[in-house]
Amino acid sequence: QDNGKGKGKGKDNNPGNGNNEDVYDYIVVGSGPGGSPIAVNLAKAGYSVLLLEAGDDQSADIGTQIINIGRNSPANRWDFYVRQYSDETQQRRNNHLTWRRGDGTLWVGNGADAPADATPVGVYYPRGATLGGSSIINAGVTVLPSKETWDSIGRLTGDSSWNGDAIRTLFQRIENNHYVPPGTPGHGFNGYLDINGNDGDVYARSPGITEVFKSMLTSIGDDPANTLSHITRDINNPSPSRDQSQGLYGLPFHANETWGRVSARSLILNTLAEKQPNGSPKYPLTLKTQSLATKVILETRPNKKPVAKGIEYLEGPSLYSADPRHNPSSTGIKRTARARKEVILSAGVFNTPQLLQLSGIGPAADLQALNIPVVVNLPGVGRNLQDNQEFPVVGVAKNEFPFIEIPVPEDPQCNFGIPPDPCVDAWLQGQGPYSRAASNTNAFLLKTSYTVDNNHDILVFSIANFAFRGYWDFAANVSIPADPLGVFGLSVVKINPQNKAGTVKLRSNNPQDTPLINFELFGDVPGAETDLNALAEAVAWGRRVFSGVAGPDIGPMRTTEPPCAGQGSVCVEGDKQWAKDQSFGHHATSTAAIGADDDPLAVLDSKFRVRGVEGLRVVDGSAFPGVPGAFPVLSTFLISEKASEDVLADA
Numbered sequence: 190q191d192n193g194k195g196k197g198k199g200k201d202n203n204p205g206n207g208n209n210e211d212v213y214d215y216i217v218v219g220s221g222p223g224g225s226p227i228a229v230n231l232a233k234a235g236y237s238v239l240l241l242e243a244g245d246d247q248s249a250d251i252g253t254q255i256i257n258i259g260r261n262s263p264a265n266r267w268d269f270y271v272r273q274y275s276d277e278t279q280q281r282r283n284n285h286l287t288w289r290r291g292d293g294t295l296w297v298g299n300g301a302d303a304p305a306d307a308t309p310v311g312v313y314y315p316r317g318a319t320l321g322g323s324s325i326i327n328a329g330v331t332v333l334p335s336k337e338t339w340d341s342i343g344r345l346t347g348d349s350s351w352n353g354d355a356i357r358t359l360f361q362r363i364e365n366n367h368y369v370p371p372g373t374p375g376h377g378f379n380g381y382l383d384i385n386g387n388d389g390d391v392y393a394r395s396p397g398i399t400e401v402f403k404s405m406l407t408s409i410g411d412d413p414a415n416t417l418s419h420i421t422r423d424i425n426n427p428s429p430s431r432d433q434s435q436g437l438y439g440l441p442f443h444a445n446e447t448w449g450r451v452s453a454r455s456l457i458l459n460t461l462a463e464k465q466p467n468g469s470p471k472y473p474l475t476l477k478t479q480s481l482a483t484k485v486i487l488e489t490r491p492n493k494k495p496v497a498k499g500i501e502y503l504e505g506p507s508l509y510s511a512d513p514r515h516n517p518s519s520t521g522i523k524r525t526a527r528a529r530k531e532v533i534l535s536a537g538v539f540n541t542p543q544l545l546q547l548s549g550i551g552p553a554a555d556l557q558a559l560n561i562p563v564v565v566n567l568p569g570v571g572r573n574l575q576d577n578q579e580f581p582v583v584g585v586a587k588n589e590f591p592f593i594e595i596p597v598p599e600d601p602q603c604n605f606g607i608p609p610d611p612c613v614d615a616w617l618q619g620q621g622p623y624s625r626a627a628s629n630t631n632a633f634l635l636k637t638s639y640t641v642d643n644n645h646d647i648l649v650f651s652i653a654n655f656a657f658r659g660y661w662d663f664a665a666n667v668s669i670p671a672d673p674l675g676v677f678g679l680s681v682v683k684i685n686p687q688n689k690a691g692t693v694k695l696r697s698n699n700p701q702d703t704p705l706i707n708f709e710l711f712g713d714v715p716g717a718e719t720d721l722n723a724l725a726e727a728v729a730w731g732r733r734v735f736s737g738v739a740g741p742d743i744g745p746m747r748t749t750e751p752p753c754a755g756q757g758s759v760c761v762e763g764d765k766q767w768a769k770d771q772s773f774g775h776h777a778t779s780t781a782a783i784g785a786d787d788d789p790l791a792v793l794d795s796k797f798r799v800r801g802v803e804g805l806r807v808v809d810g811s812a813f814p815g816v817p818g819a820f821p822v823l824s825t826f827l828i829s830e831k832a833s834e835d836v837l838a839d840a
């Protein structure tokens with residue numbers, strides 16, 4: 190029997206015991222940016238680690254390797270359909286609501302246009318469900334949130350290890366920067382997370398696009414002549430004034446020098462590839478894909494907290510019902526794995542609270558209603574769901590003149606990664622368009638009068654010839670008219686949203702079912718009005734930018750979305766309604782949040798420990814008290830690094 194103090198014991202695999210049961214020091218569930226770094230760090234410290242991942246390894250898909258293709262295929266994602274509102278009338282105002290028609294086909298559009306035989310399914314919300322999690326299907330934008338994001342967790346919990354300077358040090362440890370000169374303060378150059386920045390040449394070749402940026406700079410009293418120098422500015426710079434100042438920056442991505450996607454998957458595969466001189470694995474890390482965790486094994490003890498002892502899981506392909514390849518008759522092979530030390534849940538913002546609740550940890554009444562024995566009544570599990578709200582302010586160039594980039598003469602014609610694609614062949618040689626930054630690699634930081642902490646509260650990224658309105662199933666029939674030539678999308682993203690009213694509740698006690706997800710956007714809670722006001726102010730700014738665009742063929746541009754016949758304050762109420770109707774998100778966080786000791790809704794303490802249980806932590810996007818900045822992926826890698834130190838300190 191193990192005394193729990195051993196290190197580097199390796200796996201006690203006992204195939205003869207008939208229980209299909211393995212024993213490890215630690216079990217980590219989920220291989221995204223939350224789970225992978227901690228699994229690797231614990232294994233590198235000599236502990237045996239089992240990493241369970243429900244999806245499979247899609248490394249062979251070239252679309253997952255090249256960030257400029259960014260394909261998300263049915264093999265690497267789970268399809269969730271969510272509510273944004275409990276109010277059905279408001280829910281149906283969304284132009285991208287998915288409906289199912291009488292013949293079973295999907296239709297996308299709002300309630301006013303819906304066919305008579307259609308019933309609403311929800312707003313489509315994809316998540317990465319593959320080795321590497323959502324870091325395989327995301328856009329890859331890699332932005333460090335404000336220093337205040339981290340300092341505020343320190344104040345909330347009284348744990349001074351949470352502070353912006355300490356997190357910057359972790360960032361420098363994991364970063365392998367490719368866009369600032371080596372040695373630049375605040376950055377790292379030897380870590381596992383390659384981060385690449387944009388390429389000023391792309392914008393130098395795009396005179397029409399730069400006209401819009403010039404108007405942005407003019408809007409804040411900056412000199413438009415600075416456009417080409419500011420568009421490559423480092424948004425992750427360590428300047429103390431970074432978080433408060435407005436302006437134009439380049440947008441970095443988790444990508445290597447030739448824009449290959451570097452992700453949680455690369456970290457795992459590179460670690461597994463390291464060998465001892467005799468050819469055996471260098472680190473005691475075991476990866477099991479196609480393994481859907483269904484329950485934390487909790488041992489109850491008299492007069493003591495229950496303790497996590499392992500995981501029950503189902504082995505088999507596509508077992509979760511959100512998997513587009515799921516076959517409802519597949520129930521998998523039931524297995525268990527035991528942990529000598531701890532179980533760490535990193536299954537993501539929807540699945541971690543689902544797993545906790547399936548294990549009897551959550552709001553007691555909700556669990557009892559589904560006949561799940563309550564082990565710990567923890568009312569905050571699946572509450573506090575938040576997201577960055579996002580939608581484009583859409584402009585159209587004068588005379589619908591298309592925005593152009595001056596082509597690079599030797600470039601082949603690309604085919605989005607679908608063979609034959611000569612750009613893939615060029616990329617494999619480190620050349621061609623896929624090996625360079627794209628033209629959506631810019632950010633404008635705005636500080637509205639509704640900022641709650643004097644930091645900028647809106648990030649705007651710009652896309653020429655396209656307006657990014659969210660996600661919907663590719664196979665669905667979409668009732669939205671095509672955009673005219675000369676379209677330009679200013680995607681406004683609400684940083685640090687204040688609304689915390691969303692929920693993830695169990696639909697059933699079947700672990701293969703998806704939970705019920707409701708963002709309750711702009712709900713009747715403190716802060717919701719702040720979010721709406723900030724977004725409306727950002728829209729008014731966008732209108733001013735478009736009407737200020739010069740250039741003989743391009744400006745002034747007209748704003749087509751949000752629609753408004755008037756100008757200025759006339760539009761504010763309409764813009765707020767538009768934000769309610771058309772906001773979408775893909776940065777959900779905070780459903781098992783760190784919180785203060787006296788907060789009944791706190792799920793975790795400041796060391797990621799699940800309250801009321803021993804040997805169980807949550808390390809993923811669920812753990813943040815609030816959405817970290819405008820983009821959560823880098824912050825999720827960073828909290829996994831922080832949690833690794835906390836777990837090792839207790840090991």
Ligand SMILES: Cc1cc2nc3c(=O)[nH]c(=O)nc-3n(C[C@H](O)[C@H](O)[C@H](O)COP(=O)(O)OP(=O)(O)OC[C@H]3O[C@@H](n4cnc5c(N)ncnc54)[C@H](O)[C@@H]3O)c2cc1C
Nearest residue numbers: 219221223243318322323327328329330482810820821822
């Ligand atoms: C389309 C899209 C675009 C995005 N773009 C950006 C961006 O540009 N920048 C940015 O900062 N963020 C972006 N994000 C968000 C970012 O990628 C996520 O916030 C981040 O990946 C969250 O990490 P995580 O570890 O919490 O969860 P995830 O990355 O979701 O990983 C969770 C993993 O757990 C696995 N899992 C779940 N349940 C189980 C179970 N029961 N058993 C076993 N395994 C399980 C899943 O298969 C998955 O692999 C985007 C997300 C999406 C979906």
